[in-house]
Amino acid sequence: MTEVAFTASATSGTRTYLTHALPLWRRTLLTHEAMIILSVVVVSIIAAASIPRFATPLTLSYLLLDVTPILLCALPVTLILVSGEIDLSVASAVGFSNVVIGWLFAEGVPIQGAILAGVLSGLLVGLVNGFLVAVLQLPSLAVTIGTLALFRGISIGILGTDSITNFPVELKSLANANVPGTGFPLVMFAVLVAIVLFAVMLHFTPFGRSVYATGQGIDTARFSGVRTVRVKFTLFLLSGLLAGLVGAYYTFRYGSARGDNAAGLELAVIAGVVLGGVSIFGGRGRIVGVVAGVLLIGLVQSVLRFMNYSSDVINIAVGGLLVVSVAVPLAFTAITQTVAHARRKTSTPMRAEESQHRKGK
Amino acid sequence: AAGSSSSDQGTTALSVGYVPKMLANPYFDQAGVGAEEAVKELNGDYVAVGPQVGAADAQVPFINTLAQQGRNGIILSASDPSALGQALTTAREAGTKVVTFDSDVEPEYRDLFVSPVPDMSLSKAMVDVMIEQIGEEGKIAILGASPNAKNQNAWISGIEKDIADSHPGIEIVEKFYGNDDDQESFDKTAAALQKTPGLSGIISTSTVGTASAARYISSSSFAGNVALTGIGMPNATKAYLEDGTIKKFVLFDPADMGRVGAYAIRALLDGDITGKAGDTFTAGDLGEYTVEEGGIVQAGEPIVFDLENIDQYNF
Amino acid sequence: MSAIQTRPSQLTAGQRFAAVLASRESAVVIVLALLILVATLQNPSFLFGPDGVRDLLLTPSILVPLAVAQAVVLITRNIDLSVASILGLGAWLSASTLANNPGLPLWLVAVGAVVLGAVLGSVNGVLIAVLGAPALVVTLGTLYIYRGLNVLWADGKVVSAVNMPKEFLEFGVGSLLGIPNLMIIALVIVVAVTWYMRSRPSARELYAIGSAPFAATLLGLPSKRRVFMALVASGAIAGLAGFMYAARYGAVDSQAGSGLELSAVAAAVLGGVAIFGGSGTVWGAAIGAVLLVTINRALPILGVPDFWQRAVVGLLILGAIVLDRLLALRHARKLSEIREKEND
Amino acid sequence: MFNEESTSSPGMAIALEMTGVTKSFGAVVALRDGELRLRYHSVHALMGENGAGKSTLVKIIAGLYLPDAGTLSLAGNPVSFKTTADAKAAGVAVVYQEPTMLPHLSVTENIFMGRLPTSRSGNVDRKRMRREARALFDRLGVHIDPDRIADGLSIADQQIIEIAKAISMDARVLIMDEPTAALSPEEVRRLFAITRSLRDEGRAILFISHRFEEVWDLCDTVTVMRDGAYVSTSPLAETTERDVVRQMVGRDVDSLYPRGERTHGNTLLKVHELTSLGVFHDIDFEVRAGEIVGLAGLVGAGRSEVARAIFGVDRYDSGTVELDGTPVRRHDPLHAMGLGLGFVPEDRRHQGLILEFGLSRNAALAVRRMLARLGIITDSRENSLARTWLSRLQVKARALDTPAGTLSGGNQQKIVLAKWLAASPRVLIVDEPTRGIDVGTKAEVHQILADLTHAGMGILMISSDLPEVLGMADRVLVMREGRITAELSHEDADAESVMYAATHSEAVKA
């Protein structure tokens, strides 16, 4: 199209626009993500100062190793939640990949082949989810509860009572190795690369923009040329792929393949993602928050274990973190509104219509 | 003998972490009682930590934390033979002695394994009690705990071997697993009994399973027709001895494993033993123990419980 | 006018019958009947064995109430993942109370479990209905919290059959006129809630709220109060299910019923309750629960090894929702065909 | 200010009175100093352009919105409705502009929800409910199965159910917000008969419609609103259509539409025998460079559906779409966009904008791929694009990261336009481009559209605003029930010929 002369704009002078409505500090510090990061820092400092032997490279190493599977699964699950869907089947996909690797390896397939097959198995889970959710447009909550059972069932079915353990030692030690002389696990390099890749993908690519648009207004997205089916399909494939990779990592980290491996991991993943500020209704959330959320849960668990609390207290703490992270902002809004109402006495602003629409799972 | 002389030479204080497969399980609680008593006798510091449910990776963080806390001994019943390998290796590199009990890990990951009883003798005891009831002829089923635990598999294959070797008239027609879970064991027993008519008996290698299976059988029409035995916790199984569902069952005292484990750690720390075959150490009142091939110590012998002797035990 | 109308008053009896058969509930009933039939053919003792009928009825008696509770919440476009943890606390309350006070009347203990469940449900209710927090996150949180409280309360102890009064244990496995006591309780719950959901205006409002939350506001329905009550009811039923659990298994530790929440959701979805609210019936969820549990028992008999059972359950759930979508698509196509004819 | 005594029929008591009511949504003032006085035994019309604040006024009376200021009284008693239930209880029944069905519930339950009839035992009395629903439908002369579920009902049937619902409430004040927009003439006739009988029973009725003939047929008094403000109230007998239009629009209508000399180039968009079963049929037309083609018709005629199918958002069953000779793939908006098609959809809040996105994200959404360099897109690139287009279109906003949902309607519309202009399309489809935007902005939008055609763009303009179509379009296509019933040149198109084609199936193709 050739350049258009705008009569309308010619009549009044050019306008200028601020880039941001709020100053930098308010945009960065008064956010959910900043609160979580702050919590991580505060908890680390207090723990390091008050718990003997806590502040060691070993603590860091263990913390990072423990959160690695959760973190890797949380990355694509973040994107899925941002796009307005959910994936409860990640842990089953991890387990499925783990079992396929063990099974094929035990059947004599070379380890490289087994790993490849394991990753593809994870991808298969993503493919099934993607087809059912994106193409057939079935509710992802129900679909992934179904695939959670299906692929866990297949895993248990394949290995039965067996537990495969004789994996190559080099791979096992690689999965557990630290950068020499530090408490920094080698695998964290892969995790860091994944974090950066996902952060760039979500925040700095057209695809990322499509993901947000899909989650916030799927109709507007479609009217803007976003292939929402393809976007969702891709996200579930990514989730399957990462779960497949985590399955391989898991195999060598623990040197074990069995039907019940990684069971229940999905709740830890969802908890970390939600704690990191990702909305269950789609359209909101950032990778940095999720990384911090997963780390915060891992850190709190690690501290409580150090204080010899057992898993009951730890679970209460994790559940409490979750509830608090959603309830406190809402309670805060409710209180400020009540205060505002009391001030204006006769009239209040209309209760947000949107919140009525968004009420859901 | 060697152990007692070196324990007062001002060596480091004992600090033991006890890690069962899962907390809140009477069997492991009883083993913990033994471990705690022994640690106290040795003037040590004791803590019991662990997951709520048994899963391969669930114990790893607890072992890691114990190592970080600088504890010098871990008494562990492993949920998986290899999943804990890295955690245990790191702990041992930092000077922590690792003694497994009840359920072992691969030998390279621990210093010593305390077996409750020789596997074969326990299997034999279970088979013998069953034969006493049903005679040398009949179909039986086996109710196991978790399909992946090493000791379970050892006991079950012991039963299979004993039957194959010495009781040709007995046929094992079914094996099922209740995962040490009341509900699952109960429901699976119901399903198994329906699925295989003509069953003469069930041997349960899961203490939880024995009580659950007894509870199902006693309330069903199979009561009196299907013999049940296996290993069981005296308190939980007593009621079924009394109502006749179970005539006799087998176990050992889990506390012995804990006690032996604690003394073994002391001996390992003091350098009295290294875990190789032939090493000997004294475990308080229990007397002297010898390390067998593969770094195994047998804590005791099977006990057969019946209405006569049941009241002597409380765990 | 181009309105499309289908008038059942003009349908033949055969068409009506076909419509009834096409409903999800009847489909599940048929699958269930076929399953029992095939399993019985394979192994007559499945049904005709000494405990066949009894076990058929007894096994689902815990999951049925949970599925009913879940259905009520799902219908309002919410979800309650904490049901299994509430069940755990109800079971522990029942078992430990009876172990310490063997003389206590059973009904009193059951009421205690129900009240405890209602209180726990009301915590969910305050957070979800009053504050407006997303149900999935809140109940995921309380799933952890309630289970953790259970572990603290139980303090590593187990209440086993020996500690419980005989009367309680006998109640758990006993039956009346051939129907197990626990199944009678489950049936009473199903019938009562089904009646309520069909007949009471407040229950129809639950459907309205789940069907279109904003339209419900326009209609002036008391959405917050209704959703709150649905969560309280869900908690109360789960608490009662805990009492039943203790009676049934005679041994309770702090992990009673853990993991059942997903089975409850699966049963409801299987029985035709839409996960996004507004439709489905409570008895459909109940029959879904029966199917889910019975499959687990029938598969070994049908020669499907133990280990593959979960996979079959997963397939079943997926099959049910895919079938729903296909039927909906067919329905939509028919509507557009009708419209097309009327236009010409 | 009008004189109350002279404009209202004496002797009829006031049923509802609203004074000085104000309501704003963030920066958008939807209603300022709203005024209304309804009397018993009367049907009162409320007229005003799109976005004049009519529905907002209705929603305040209904208790859905709490007003920022002002008073409301019923039969002389001041009231303050906190919820819709309060208003219902006070005897106010409302038919909302958008039907609000409960899709999973039966038609009967939809009618009675919130006040389900109960038997003595407190159970829902289904028999009575069904009987009453049947009676209502008989009275309305429609045949809807009371037992079917609401899902899948046509908009017309939904509207009828809404009306039945309101009538069944037996309310003293009945408010109907554009109830006839989707109804056929026969249904409208019946609705009017019932409305008159309700009036004769003594009820106060507020009737909102954009159709003048209906207002003159049914009502006795008319209140006109403009830009959220009250303008006047007068007995219909004492006013004319011309007066009302002048009051609604606020100026001479013709001056709105800038039409310089246009030279039409070659054909850009060619739509051939496009059919979507049950929705539209055999749609055939072309759009040339530098031309505005208007697509007129009543709401529900299927215009937006045609546009959506062309752009690829909806599927269609047969036919072809070509852009400059290249076939446009079915159901693939990205492909259509690549070929140079742009689409400003009718519902800007749900189809045009991501309300929570900032302005620059919205403006850049359609061109996100082109903005990326080596696959990476940055805020600064989006911002510079947005700066250009926002200032060209004179968007009133402070910052580029302002959430789009907080802008006023007209400015929101400009963002949607900016988003598509940024994509440099060759053919732009605009669906109700000026719905709900104020008179000034409306003129600006028309100017923009005119400027675009001068630069060689082809425009397909869908509008329910007849003067707009007549004023802007070089050719007018008229649709009725999914078919094109007339094609009129600018010269031949007048209100009468377009309305005739919109309501009669055998119209002449000129």
Ligand SMILES: Nc1ncnc2c1ncn2[C@@H]1O[C@H](COP(=O)(O)OP(=O)(O)OP(=O)(O)O)[C@@H](O)[C@H]1O
């Ligand atoms: N078990 C149930 N639980 C909840 N809702 C139900 C149930 N059965 C039916 N419904 C709902 O109730 C509405 C009407 O049901 P149905 O047609 O069976 O009642 P009916 O035959 O009109 O009752 P009656 O003749 O006794 O008054 C439907 O919307 C249906 O979805």
Ligand SMILES: Nc1ncnc2c1ncn2[C@@H]1O[C@H](COP(=O)(O)OP(=O)(O)OP(=O)(O)O)[C@@H](O)[C@H]1O
């Ligand atoms: N919930 C809301 N949030 C923000 N702005 C709103 C909201 N509802 C209405 N508005 C704005 O208020 C103004 C008046 O809208 P209203 O719906 O009252 O117009 P109307 O006169 O009914 O128009 P129409 O004839 O198109 O129905 C419009 O600019 C609209 O965009």
Ligand SMILES: [Mg+2]
């Ligand atoms: Mg309106």
Ligand SMILES: [Mg+2]
């Ligand atoms: Mg339209």
